[in-house]
Amino acid sequence: MLLTLEGLDGSGKTTVWEALRADRPDAVFTREPTDSWYGDAVYRSIADDDADPLAELFLYTADHANHLSSTIEPALEAGELVVSDRYCDSRYAYQAATLADTRIDRPLEYVRGIHRPFTREPDVTVYLDLDAETAADRAGSTNKFERREYLARVRANYERLIESDPDRFVRVDATRPPAEVLARVESIIDDRT
Numbered sequence: 001m002l003l004t005l006e007g008l009d010g011s012g013k014t015t016v017w018e019a020l021r022a023d024r025p026d027a028v029f030t031r032e033p034t035d036s037w038y039g040d041a042v043y044r045s046i047a048d049d050d051a052d053p054l055a056e057l058f059l060y061t062a063d064h065a066n067h068l069s070s071t072i073e074p075a076l077e078a079g080e081l082v083v084s085d086r087y088c089d090s091r092y093a094y095q096a097a098t099l100a101d102t103r104i105d106r107p108l109e110y111v112r113g114i115h116r117p118f119t120r121e122p123d124v125t126v127y128l129d130l131d132a133e134t135a136a137d138r139a140g141s142t143n144k145f146e147r148r149e150y151l152a153r154v155r156a157n158y159e160r161l162i163e164s165d166p167d168r169f170v171r172v173d174a175t176r177p178p179a180e181v182l183a184r185v186e187s188i189i190d191d192r193t
C-alpha cells in the first residue's frame with residue numbers, strides 16, 4: 001500500500017513521517033524531493049529565486065520518475081507499506097501555483113496530464129490541513145515557496161485536488177497538537193492495512 005503525506009510547508013508532514021518511521025520498522029519510508037542526484041538538482045532550483053517555473057516542474061518530475069522506478073515500484077511489488085513525505089500531489093498543488101502566471105493554460109490539469117501516463121497513484125493521501133499564515137510561520141519562510149501569499153494559492157489547489165478525488169484523501173486537522181495528529185494518522189493506516 002502506498003500512503004502519501006501532503007500539505008503546506010510547515011504543516012507537520014516530516015514530524016509525522018519521522019514518528020511513523022520509529023513506530024513501524026517494517027515499512028519503507030521515502031520522500032520527495034529524493035536524496036538522489038535528481039533531488040539535488042531540485043534543491044538547486046528551490047534555492048534559485050529566478051528559476052524558470054517550467055524547467056523546475058520538469059526537474060521535480062524527473063525526480064519523481066526515478067523515485068518510482070528505484071524505490072516505490074520495487075517496494076510495492078514486494079508487498080511493503082510505503083510512506084512518502086510528499087509525492088505527485090505536491091507537484092499538482094505547488095507547480096500549478098508557480099505556473100499560474102505563465103503561458104500555460106489550466107496549469108493544474110497540465111501538470112496532472114504530464115504525470116498521468118507514468119505515475120502510480122497513492123492508495124491513500126493524508127492531507128495535513130493548515131492555514132497559509134500558520135504554515136509560513138512554522139516553516140520560517142526559508143525558501144521562495146514558504147511565503148503566505150504563495151502558500152494560500154497552493155492550499156486552494158490542494159482543495160481542488162481533494163474535491164476531485166474525495167475517496168483517496170483523508171483530511172487531518174494540522175492545528176492540533178503533534179501527538180493528536182500522529183494518533184489520527186496511525187488510526188488511518190490501521191484502518192486501511
Ligand SMILES: Nc1ncnc2c1ncn2[C@@H]1O[C@H](COP(=O)(O)OP(=O)(O)OP(=O)(O)O)[C@@H](O)[C@H]1O
Pocket residue numbers: 007008009010011012013014015016138139174175176177178179181
Ligand atoms: N501539530 C503541530 N503543532 C505545532 N507545531 C508543529 C506541529 N507539527 C509540527 N510542528 C512544528 O512545525 C515545524 C514544521 O514541521 P515539519 O518540518 O514537520 O513540517 P513539514 O510539513 O515537513 O514542513 P516542510 O514541508 O517545510 O518540510 C517544526 O518546528 C515542527 O516542530
Ligand SMILES: Cc1cn([C@H]2C[C@H](O)[C@@H](COP(=O)(O)O)O2)c(=O)[nH]c1=O
Pocket residue numbers: 009032033046060086087088090091092094095143145146
Ligand atoms: C515534492 C515537491 C516539493 N515542492 C516544494 C515544497 C517545499 O517548499 C520544497 C521542498 O520540500 P520539503 O518537503 O520542504 O523538503 O519543495 C514543490 O514545489 N513541488 C514538489 O513536487
